[in-house]
Amino acid sequence: MIRRDLGRWAPIVYALLVLGAAIALFPFAWMVLGSFKDVRESNLFPPTILPRVWHPANYVEAWTKPPSTLGRYFLNSLIVSLVGTFGQLIVGILAAYAFARLRFKGRDILFVLVLTSTMVPGEVTLIPNFITIRRFPLMGGNDLFGNGGSGLYDTYTAMILPFLAGAFNIFLLRQAFLRVPNEYWEAAQLDGSGGLGFLWRIVLPLTVPALFTVALFGFLSRWNALLWPLIVTRSESMRPVQVAMIYYQNEYLTDFGLVMAASFMVTLPIILIFVFAQKQFIAGISSVGLKG
Amino acid sequence: MALHSRRAFLTMSLASVGAAALAACGAAATPTAVPKPTEAPKPAAPAEPTKPAPAAATPSTGTKLIEIDYWHRSSGDATKQLEGLAAAFTQEMAGKYKVTSVFQGSIADLNKKVRAAAAGGGMPGATMGDDYDITQYAFSKIIVPLDPYMDDPQNGLTKAAREDFLPNQLERHKLPIYEGKTMAFPQGFSAFTTFWNVDALQKAGFQKPPATWKEFPDHVRAVAKANADKQMSGWWIGGAGDRFISTLLTYGVDWITPDGKASQFDKPEALEIMTWWRQLSDEKLLAIPKENARDTGIFAQKAAYFMDSSGNTAAFYNLVKDFKWEAAMPIQGKAGTQITETYGPINAVPKNDPDKQLAGWTFLKWLGTTGPQSVWVKTTNYFPSIKSAGDSAELKDYYSKNVVAARLNKEVAPHARILGPSPALTEVRGQITANVVNEVLLGQLTPEQGVRKLKAEADKAIQRALQG
Numbered sequence: 124m125i126r127r128d129l130g131r132w133a134p135i136v137y138a139l140l141v142l143g144a145a146i147a148l149f150p151f152a153w154m155v156l157g158s159f160k161d162v163r164e165s166n167l168f169p170p171t172i173l174p175r176v177w178h179p180a181n182y183v184e185a186w187t188k189p190p191s192t193l194g195r196y197f198l199n200s201l202i203v204s205l206v207g208t209f210g211q212l213i214v215g216i217l218a219a220y221a222f223a224r225l226r227f228k229g230r231d232i233l234f235v236l237v238l239t240s241t242m243v244p245g246e247v248t249l250i251p252n253f254i255t256i257r258r259f260p261l262m263g264g265n266d267l268f269g270n271g272g273s274g275l276y277d278t279y280t281a282m283i284l285p286f287l288a289g290a291f292n293i294f295l296l297r298q299a300f301l302r303v304p305n306e307y308w309e310a311a312q313l314d315g316s317g318g319l320g321f322l323w324r325i326v327l328p329l330t331v332p333a334l335f336t337v338a339l340f341g342f343l344s345r346w347n348a349l350l351w352p353l354i355v356t357r358s359e360s361m362r363p364v365q366v367a368m369i370y371y372q373n374e375y376l377t378d379f380g381l382v383m384a385a386s387f388m389v390t391l392p393i394i395l396i397f398v399f400a401q402k403q404f405i406a407g408i409s410s411v412g413l414k415g
Numbered sequence: 416m417a418l419h420s421r422r423a424f425l426t427m428s429l430a431s432v433g434a435a436a437l438a439a440c441g442a443a444a445t446p447t448a449v450p451k452p453t454e455a456p457k458p459a460a461p462a463e464p465t466k467p468a469p470a471a472a473t474p475s476t477g478t479k480l481i482e483i484d485y486w487h488r489s490s491g492d493a494t495k496q497l498e499g500l501a502a503a504f505t506q507e508m509a510g511k512y513k514v515t516s517v518f519q520g521s522i523a524d525l526n527k528k529v530r531a532a533a534a535g536g537g538m539p540g541a542t543m544g545d546d547y548d549i550t551q552y553a554f555s556k557i558i559v560p561l562d563p564y565m566d567d568p569q570n571g572l573t574k575a576a577r578e579d580f581l582p583n584q585l586e587r588h589k590l591p592i593y594e595g596k597t598m599a600f601p602q603g604f605s606a607f608t609t610f611w612n613v614d615a616l617q618k619a620g621f622q623k624p625p626a627t628w629k630e631f632p633d634h635v636r637a638v639a640k641a642n643a644d645k646q647m648s649g650w651w652i653g654g655a656g657d658r659f660i661s662t663l664l665t666y667g668v669d670w671i672t673p674d675g676k677a678s679q680f681d682k683p684e685a686l687e688i689m690t691w692w693r694q695l696s697d698e699k700l701l702a703i704p705k706e707n708a709r710d711t712g713i714f715a716q717k718a719a720y721f722m723d724s725s726g727n728t729a730a731f732y733n734l735v736k737d738f739k740w741e742a743a744m745p746i747q748g749k750a751g752t753q754i755t756e757t758y759g760p761i762n763a764v765p766k767n768d769p770d771k772q773l774a775g776w777t778f779l780k781w782l783g784t785t786g787p788q789s790v791w792v793k794t795t796n797y798f799p800s801i802k803s804a805g806d807s808a809e810l811k812d813y814y815s816k817n818v819v820a821a822r823l824n825k826e827v828a829p830h831a832r833i834l835g836p837s838p839a840l841t842e843v844r845g846q847i848t849a850n851v852v853n854e855v856l857l858g859q860l861t862p863e864q865g866v867r868k869l870k871a872e873a874d875k876a877i878q879r880a881l882q883g
Contacts (some may be wrong), residue, residue, distance in 0.1 A: 162733060162734075163733065163734055163736075166711075166714065166730075166734050167714075167715075168711035168712075168714055168715040168717075169715065190494065190495065190498065249527060249531060250530065250531050250534045250535065253531040253532075253534070253535045254531075254534060254535035254536075256535075257535040257536045257537055258535065258536070273536075273537060276537060349520070349524075350520070350524055350527065353519055353520040353524050353528060354524075354527065354528050354531055357484060357515070357517045359518075366518075366520070369490045369518070369520060369521075370490055370491060370494060370518075371490075371491065372490050372491055373490065373491035373492055373493070373729075374489070374490070374491070374493070374726060374795060374796075375724065375726045375727050375729050375730050375796060376729050376730040376733055376734070377491075
């Protein structure tokens, strides 16, 4: 069907698509091939494409080199990414539903206020967020006023909590929820459903692509987080994979083979998630009129 | 609808709070076990007072264990070595002090964390910082002067220990802008150094680099001509801003006036550098590669020179197999001078409770003794800050295999000094100078316009920084 539509241009179109795919895949191929090079070859200029001698041992060394072994950092990233994304979805869904479908005084002003928070640079919120974490009442030895202990410092919670509510997610989900016809709500009411039932049984199933998009963005941002985890943790056993990635870099001599091996292992879950969820992701992006 | 919706909204809000609480479940893990040190460091010598000293602080007299963090930005193998050193110190101070070494990311990340902790609590007992960090921290009054500790009869430095330090390092942050107080204590350091391809120079009939920058352009032209088969250029400059200011220092001109209120880019030496850089750039004999490709020029024999940190000897030993290389004191602006710039981090004691401050100082003092210095030098390729470490048994093997580093330690390390400190240095060096140098080399500005712009923008940055 497609071939017939393209007619005689098909070979050119396919050639361009193959070229585009090759360009997109080149960095991944470079990473994988680089992960098998030894320290000298990985620093060569001009670089080699294929390793002269293959060093699969890079993967073993990359796994064991960080102080808590890469596995521990993986686990931490997984916990923070999954729990954080789940929490973010809950908060985002409820807030978006309120802004999309509930009527209350000051709703629109409140929504604008939420949106304006996207304009505040992360650097500005760094210290206030840190103070909130350190002085969290009744946690980590703190008293009711947040004094005396370390609060939520050096916990998973510290890495998760400040980012549970995100204006972008609320906006994205609100746009998706607004597309659900009001007649569905009236029909649900006739069937005796309340707001939560309507949200759970009708709105969410109809907006799965948007939910996927929010979840994927949320997971990615947590998986790739570096500065905030560094700020709020001190124990290696609490830190995520992105912190582990720095351990492969010495000040004057970096073994790029190790860096590539670790990068591949760290990137793999993200690639797999995207491969399995790309249909929903693209549908989610297009359904709310956003372009990447 | 409205009433129903309000109830639903409240229910949902409660559910949201519940979800947040659920996400908040997660306990702090215990710190990871620290590996054993690779070498047993020598115990610190008992302190002898050099002069009557004020009390360092008023720590408690109890016997409870004082636990502190040491924050640093040394990645890779250095992270593990610092964990080992902290563990060795803890073992040596059994029951008195416990130090946990904590990696805090890059220079910038570490700076952010120290500032966050200064505002929110949880300052470490000791922290690493680069020179401009120390100046910022001192101006923000979040680190304490070390003189009371250094002079303390019980916990201070002995006369012998003081004399063992390289003077430029011990007094690296004892400066007029701090009213003469010492705000940081040295560990290891590196210095601006000239590396070159011996084979390439010999092909052009040279045995070594020229003594001064004035001779450098003609020298480079001759080397490039003799190595035309390799299409070799002269120098790939990694980090234009850093190298411009380092080069200026080799002329004996610091980037900032001694009172720290204005830049010195209006000095004729700045224009001289900008002029010969531009000439060589126009002749394709000087280039600015991307930051992460700065050493590839010399490794690939596409550049005869590499001028950067002395710590790069490790990379040269590991990566260069196809040609002979050497390193020495950087080429000087004027004949007969011996000036180079100190690179690398230094340590400070943040404002804390007196017990933790004393613990922090005690750890830093211990890091400055022969054993820990040797471990640190072998891992980082820095110079030791104490003279005795260079000749110690611990470093004998290292220096016998790394003879260039051994020679640099004797010839370059004693002459290294820091740039004039200013909270504006990061911006002036990393952004303003780098941008202006690029504009000049790209032909967008003449060298004269370049130094004028550099002077104007640097002065504004200094004033902004001084106004806080």
